[in-house]
Amino acid sequence: MGSRRSHPTILDVARAAGVSKSTVSNVVRGAAGISPDTRRRVLNAVELVGYRPNLVARHLVQRQTTTVGIVVGDLANPFYSELAKLVEQRLSAHRYTTMICNTDGSPENERTRVEALLEHRVAGIVMLQLSGDTDVVGELRSQQVPLVVVSCWEDGSNCVSIDDSAGAALAVGHLVELGHRRITYLSSSLVETRADADRLEGYERALAAAGLEATKATLRWERPAYLRSDPRILHELERVLASEDPPTAFFVSNDLVAVDLIEALEELGVRVPEDVSVVGFDDIALAGLARISLTTVAQPREHLAGLAVEILLERIEAHETLPFRQVRLAPRLIVRESAAAAVGTATALRAAPRTRSPRRTSA
Amino acid sequence: MGSRRSHPTILDVARAAGVSKSTVSNVVRGAAGISPDTRRRVLNAVELVGYRPNLVARHLVQRQTTTVGIVVGDLANPFYSELAKLVEQRLSAHRYTTMICNTDGSPENERTRVEALLEHRVAGIVMLQLSGDTDVVGELRSQQVPLVVVSCWEDGSNCVSIDDSAGAALAVGHLVELGHRRITYLSSSLVETRADADRLEGYERALAAAGLEATKATLRWERPAYLRSDPRILHELERVLASEDPPTAFFVSNDLVAVDLIEALEELGVRVPEDVSVVGFDDIALAGLARISLTTVAQPREHLAGLAVEILLERIEAHETLPFRQVRLAPRLIVRESAAAAVGTATALRAAPRTRSPRRTSA
DNA sequence: ATGAAAGCGCTAACAG
DNA sequence: CTGTTAGCGCTTTCAT
Numbered sequence: 137m138g139s140r141r142s143h144p145t146i147l148d149v150a151r152a153a154g155v156s157k158s159t160v161s162n163v164v165r166g167a168a169g170i171s172p173d174t175r176r177r178v179l180n181a182v183e184l185v186g187y188r189p190n191l192v193a194r195h196l197v198q199r200q201t202t203t204v205g206i207v208v209g210d211l212a213n214p215f216y217s218e219l220a221k222l223v224e225q226r227l228s229a230h231r232y233t234t235m236i237c238n239t240d241g242s243p244e245n246e247r248t249r250v251e252a253l254l255e256h257r258v259a260g261i262v263m264l265q266l267s268g269d270t271d272v273v274g275e276l277r278s279q280q281v282p283l284v285v286v287s288c289w290e291d292g293s294n295c296v297s298i299d300d301s302a303g304a305a306l307a308v309g310h311l312v313e314l315g316h317r318r319i320t321y322l323s324s325s326l327v328e329t330r331a332d333a334d335r336l337e338g339y340e341r342a343l344a345a346a347g348l349e350a351t352k353a354t355l356r357w358e359r360p361a362y363l364r365s366d367p368r369i370l371h372e373l374e375r376v377l378a379s380e381d382p383p384t385a386f387f388v389s390n391d392l393v394a395v396d397l398i399e400a401l402e403e404l405g406v407r408v409p410e411d412v413s414v415v416g417f418d419d420i421a422l423a424g425l426a427r428i429s430l431t432t433v434a435q436p437r438e439h440l441a442g443l444a445v446e447i448l449l450e451r452i453e454a455h456e457t458l459p460f461r462q463v464r465l466a467p468r469l470i471v472r473e474s475a476a477a478a479v480g481t482a483t484a485l486r487a488a489p490r491t492r493s494p495r496r497t498s499a
Numbered sequence: 500m501g502s503r504r505s506h507p508t509i510l511d512v513a514r515a516a517g518v519s520k521s522t523v524s525n526v527v528r529g530a531a532g533i534s535p536d537t538r539r540r541v542l543n544a545v546e547l548v549g550y551r552p553n554l555v556a557r558h559l560v561q562r563q564t565t566t567v568g569i570v571v572g573d574l575a576n577p578f579y580s581e582l583a584k585l586v587e588q589r590l591s592a593h594r595y596t597t598m599i600c601n602t603d604g605s606p607e608n609e610r611t612r613v614e615a616l617l618e619h620r621v622a623g624i625v626m627l628q629l630s631g632d633t634d635v636v637g638e639l640r641s642q643q644v645p646l647v648v649v650s651c652w653e654d655g656s657n658c659v660s661i662d663d664s665a666g667a668a669l670a671v672g673h674l675v676e677l678g679h680r681r682i683t684y685l686s687s688s689l690v691e692t693r694a695d696a697d698r699l700e701g702y703e704r705a706l707a708a709a710g711l712e713a714t715k716a717t718l719r720w721e722r723p724a725y726l727r728s729d730p731r732i733l734h735e736l737e738r739v740l741a742s743e744d745p746p747t748a749f750f751v752s753n754d755l756v757a758v759d760l761i762e763a764l765e766e767l768g769v770r771v772p773e774d775v776s777v778v779g780f781d782d783i784a785l786a787g788l789a790r791i792s793l794t795t796v797a798q799p800r801e802h803l804a805g806l807a808v809e810i811l812l813e814r815i816e817a818h819e820t821l822p823f824r825q826v827r828l829a830p831r832l833i834v835r836e837s838a839a840a841a842v843g844t845a846t847a848l849r850a851a852p853r854t855r856s857p858r859r860t861s862a
Numbered sequence: 863a864t865g866a867a868a869g870c871g872c873t874a875a876c877a878g
Numbered sequence: 879c880t881g882t883t884a885g886c887g888c889t890t891t892c893a894t
Contacts, residue, residue: 143620145887147887155864156865157887157888158890162863162889165889170864171863171864174864188614189888190559190886191620191888192558194889195555196871197869197887197888198888198890211574211583212580212581220599221573224574224600228600234600236598237591255552256596257553363785395788399788399789421725421727424726424727425726427762427790508870508872509872509873519882520881520882521880521883552871553870553872556870558872559873559888560873560874560885
């Protein structure tokens with residue numbers, strides 16, 4: 137009867153119930169047109185032999201899986217892990233399973249991971265990160281594999297993101313209202329090229345609208361320290377602050393980097409927001425802590441995830457190829473305490489003694 | 500030749516190369532004993548028709564997949580997302596793909612997600628969370644599906660975790676050395692039952708060793724607010740602090756909750772560490788920020804992940820059933836600034852005016 | 863309402 | 879060294 141160490145199959149059930157394979161298949165799949173009596177017999181047999189459907193066989197014959205891949209740059213980044221969680225949640229509610237791939241931001245990894253997903257014949261892919269260096273998008277399109285790109289814009293594919301430019305303008309507008317006139321944009325490799333460009337554009341637009349000009353030296357941290365201040369970054373920052381006309385505020389394209397920046401500033405003896413203001417982007421959970429209290433541009437994660445899954449499933453379940461859907465959601469400014477009214481801070485750095493973490497003194 | 504919208508198969512390659520299916524299969528799989536000439540012809544044909552192996556077919560015939568499931572309680576919890584990332588990384592290096600399931604801590608979800616993994620015939624499962632309310636462990640054993648449980652102990656299965664009891668003792672010992680005599684243990688539903696029990700045990704042991712006794716009211720937050728102070732929790736805390744002999748220090752079984760606790764304390768006007776000390780558990784990235792500076796017990800995540808994968812692959816690739824491997828790693832105390840020397844703080848709460856976030860005053 | 867038969871794309875003996 | 883053959887477990891016409 138039952139195979140030795142292998143799983144019972146539909147055939148074992150059929151024998152136990154005294155029916156044919158197809159009948160078992162029909163009841164297992166809940167197909168219509170089965171006599172109540174047969175149904176119970178089969179169900180009992182299923183229970184009896186401990187049958188569990190083999191999805192790999194089913195997927196082979198159907199030439200279609202119910203697996204979707206999600207590729208993410210860095211799962212340790214709370215913005216992405218939360219997004220991944222939400223996507224998995226919704227996918228699971230629709231009886232799909234999720235394969236996850238972490239690329240570490242490397243195009244090479246991105247390529248091989250997507251390749252693996254394709255070999256697994258995933259029904260669709262959600263990308264939370266897109267290096268841009270590789271043509272995965274084209275590849276997926278040519279393979280007819282539904283793709284939706286989240287939180288960064290990509291022409292020629294489905295995507296759902298926020299209006300990055302408007303978000304940046306919101307942030308910069310806030311800083312301008314607070315009286316800041318020298319605002320530096322700090323970006324990092326943590327955010328996609330396109331999103332970064334859009335945020336930069338919004339930054340420049342908001343500045344122009346206020347009759348200000350962008351700081352010549354837009355900063356970019358290639359390898360952010362990630363919740364840990366890095367000596368090289370400290371030096372760079374020190375140089376910027378020691379310049380002729382140092383910024384009184386920073387608009388940072390990413391909360392994680394904004395928090396790093398605050399760490400670095402305070403390590404240099406510059407207080408936030410008393411001496412310098414900082415506003416971030418994303419609104420990760422961490423930003424809401426009283427001790428961090430980061431003013432930031434919030435992305436509606438639930439909405440992003442919900443739309444992503446909706447768009448993806450729509451394409452997976454459609455029989456024809458649907459036109460792209462590209463949706464932009466509105467960002468929202470969350471005002472907290474990392475940005476305050478501008479004061480004369482031009483000499484902040486030189487005036488402050490360079491001590492480490494001057495914030496707390498022992499009790 | 501090429502099928503309409505379906506993928507080219509091994510047969511298409513065979514025809515294009517003028518060889519048989521098996522030959523193609525052999526070269527694709529890199530089997531030995533293929534003439535160099537045939538090999539090139541096949542490889543060219545592969546390129547030509549755009550062939551990509553169908554893993555679902557391969558897995559069906561081999562009756563074994565190269566997919567492993569990882570089930571996690573909450574991907575948004577940085578401790579777990581980082582662990583998940585590390586596991587995926589190592590798995591991927593061994594050419595395995597990862598299916599991820601987020602249970603949200605619900606036993607019901609845990610059951611259905613594991614069921615789905617089983618239907619997918621995953622080669623093995625890594626559990627980063629175990630509700631304990633369901634008998635998944637028994638089920639997996641009876642199905643002969645290799646399982647390794649990480650960061651919590653489970654008799655009767657492979658597991659790798661740290662010595663929770665020793666970790667707790669480390670934390671409490673530190674607090675005792677700082678002069679604290681009334682130390683409360685605060686646990687939460689974020690940590691597994693068994694790990695929680697072990698930490699409690701270590702806490703009591705360390706206290707006993709110092710001739711102290713455990714606070715009567717060991718606190719437990721069932722639904723931690725998660726980086727956001729919750730009114731109910733605030734009340735509970737207020738009650739504890741207003742008691743006859745309030746604690747001067749808290750040992751918290753989880754960093755996230757420790758950070759919540761600090762938030763809540765400060766919201767009540769109690770300063771950390773000046774008035775009350777806090778030590779956490781896990782050492783998530785966040786804990787290292789200067790503004791948080793949480794003294795905590797570190798778990799060697801990389802080591803945990805590495806061992807988990809090693810143990811899992813060992814069982815997957817072994818032909819026989821191997822005996823359980825259960826390994827406990829040593830925890831390490833990371834001393835930062837959230838715990839300081841004990842001072843008379845019995846009246847801290849009553850003395851301090853109840854203001855919100857009194858830490859910063861505007862510039 | 864149920865069963866028989868033909869594969870899905872691939873691997874794994876086994877022959878030649 | 880290469881080809882033939884027989885399935886893996888399931889779904890899906892098509893008969894009955």
